[in-house]
Amino acid sequence: MKRIYIALISLSSLFFVNCSDDYLDKNPISDVSEDSFFLTASDLELYTNGFYLLLPNSSSRGEIFTADSYSGEIVHNTLSDLMTDSRIVPSSGGGWNWNNLRDINYFLENYEKCDDESAKNRYGGVARFFRAYFYFNMVMNFGDVPWYDKTMEADDQDLYKARDSRQFVVDKILEDLDWAIAHMNDQSYAYEVSKYTALALKSRIGLFEGTFEKYHGIPGYEKYLQASISASEELMESSPYTLYSTGNPSSDYADLFRAEASETSEVILAREYTEPLTNGHRANYYTLTGSQGRPGMPKSVVNSYLNADGSRFTDQANYNTLSFADETADRDPRLSQTIRTSGYTRIGQSVELPPDLSFTITGYHLTKFVTAANSDGINQNTNDLPVFRFAEVLLNYAEAKAELGTATQEDMDKSIGLLRNRVDMPNVSVVDANANPDAYQEMFYPNVGGSNMGLILEIRRERRVELYMEGHRWNDIRRWKAGQSLTLPLRGIYLPGAGEYDLDGNGAIDLVVYEGELPTGQISGAKYFQLGTDIQLSADNLIDPLPDFNDRTFNENRDYLLPIPIQELQLNTNLVQNPNW
Numbered sequence: 001m002k003r004i005y006i007a008l009i010s011l012s013s014l015f016f017v018n019c020s021d022d023y024l025d026k027n028p029i030s031d032v033s034e035d036s037f038f039l040t041a042s043d044l045e046l047y048t049n050g051f052y053l054l055l056p057n058s059s060s061r062g063e064i065f066t067a068d069s070y071s072g073e074i075v076h077n078t079l080s081d082l083m084t085d086s087r088i089v090p091s092s093g094g095g096w097n098w099n100n101l102r103d104i105n106y107f108l109e110n111y112e113k114c115d116d117e118s119a120k121n122r123y124g125g126v127a128r129f130f131r132a133y134f135y136f137n138m139v140m141n142f143g144d145v146p147w148y149d150k151t152m153e154a155d156d157q158d159l160y161k162a163r164d165s166r167q168f169v170v171d172k173i174l175e176d177l178d179w180a181i182a183h184m185n186d187q188s189y190a191y192e193v194s195k196y197t198a199l200a201l202k203s204r205i206g207l208f209e210g211t212f213e214k215y216h217g218i219p220g221y222e223k224y225l226q227a228s229i230s231a232s233e234e235l236m237e238s239s240p241y242t243l244y245s246t247g248n249p250s251s252d253y254a255d256l257f258r259a260e261a262s263e264t265s266e267v268i269l270a271r272e273y274t275e276p277l278t279n280g281h282r283a284n285y286y287t288l289t290g291s292q293g294r295p296g297m298p299k300s301v302v303n304s305y306l307n308a309d310g311s312r313f314t315d316q317a318n319y320n321t322l323s324f325a326d327e328t329a330d331r332d333p334r335l336s337q338t339i340r341t342s343g344y345t346r347i348g349q350s351v352e353l354p355p356d357l358s359f360t361i362t363g364y365h366l367t368k369f370v371t372a373a374n375s376d377g378i379n380q381n382t383n384d385l386p387v388f389r390f391a392e393v394l395l396n397y398a399e400a401k402a403e404l405g406t407a408t409q410e411d412m413d414k415s416i417g418l419l420r421n422r423v424d425m426p427n428v429s430v431v432d433a434n435a436n437p438d439a440y441q442e443m444f445y446p447n448v449g450g451s452n453m454g455l456i457l458e459i460r461r462e463r464r465v466e467l468y469m470e471g472h473r474w475n476d477i478r479r480w481k482a483g484q485s486l487t488l489p490l491r492g493i494y495l496p497g498a499g500e501y502d503l504d505g506n507g508a509i510d511l512v513v514y515e516g517e518l519p520t521g522q523i524s525g526a527k528y529f530q531l532g533t534d535i536q537l538s539a540d541n542l543i544d545p546l547p548d549f550n551d552r553t554f555n556e557n558r559d560y561l562l563p564i565p566i567q568e569l570q571l572n573t574n575l576v577q578n579p580n581w
Contacts, residue, residue, distance in 0.1 A: 076293030296362030492543030
């Protein structure tokens, strides 16, 4: 049975902001801490439960599986302000919020009043993990930020100090994580931070900062890549985690994400959803109604999946003019476990379902995280969502090695090779990849070069495929300085004009694209769309989901960072706005 963890988080959040309990009313947190709180393991647990609200949640873009819409990795009938170059400098807010940090620092100033050494080590590690997590997001969004490791009062002059360098802040982040790793025990938890969660975050941060500095021309990046490698190696060699697999390459990947309770062999930390005590998430509703923007995978992602034999799909001259059934046949099995392809059925049902263009604007109908029909209502999904999983660690390891120029075939065998093996795909060859870099992948990452160019492109392909819909894409793009990839055309399936289409190749017409008036005597089971109104096609007969947004721009000298709000610059004159905002 799943533990009611989100409910505890919700209760603890009241502890911070609006405590109605008589005990807390009589003893505000600023008072109880010194004399009557932080004395027991239960006190420390109760306080730190509130920190979990920092993790991705079930609202709007906060949902893990919708986050990729921000960068166009999931296409909707509207685009984000990033994709449309419509971001502005806000007057306030805009992510420049320090309340959570104050709560964390307050805990770290008081938790050692507890006499329980084991509890202090565990929850001190939890707090430092979340301070690192908080600051990592601030650095990703704003670059240089002021580092605060104490609670700040209104008259504290440090409150108005200038920003510290991103390297200084990241070094402090890694110090916090190293403390957590050294002091927390070897116990693993599905829904709580552990030593292994701290290692996973260190692996992620080291890779982000190392590659960000490398591709943005900041010297000293190597130590961060090495930090990622060392954290990844410890998880790979001395942790209880491996890749989830039952030996069924046609379903294991999909099953990982639709499991009611996290597959803890691979998932290091998950967001838990439990009914009826708390709302679930909306993966089913998101992909199976027309009111959620009709999300779809873009063709550029589909094109990135290899053929089942390991050859490159885009090496075929006609890869852009294949029917849907033909282009999705004999591909990396993760494709058919992420979108509807021929033979797709819902869990617990036997009726084969083709892509439904009523619910997907590109024709590539998402199925990742989708469960049985009894969860199709709003916020009815109760399958866990992974925040950290072992697969990402393997990808981090492989990429950090390749970016440092030290990657060997053995490194690929124990990282990318394991991911490919789960779905019965051939491993990447270091020699072959570097001898023949993929021109299609180069289109997205033109600044990659050197002797390891081909291998780096293959690792980025693997990352895009393996982590699709898990919220990593925008952070990857900005650390790789690949913002121009956001301006490339957004396209869907190939439809050579008006006509009748058997999308899944089972002999029945699924889709009718018509011109003029709606045809009479309609085909049972087929969906009808008017060409030029319901569906628009590009010059090469690919669905053009957003023809009004084909001329998009990205400002390389501005758009990788967010602007500091106007009000903050006025309150603290030592702050300097990010470039070109």
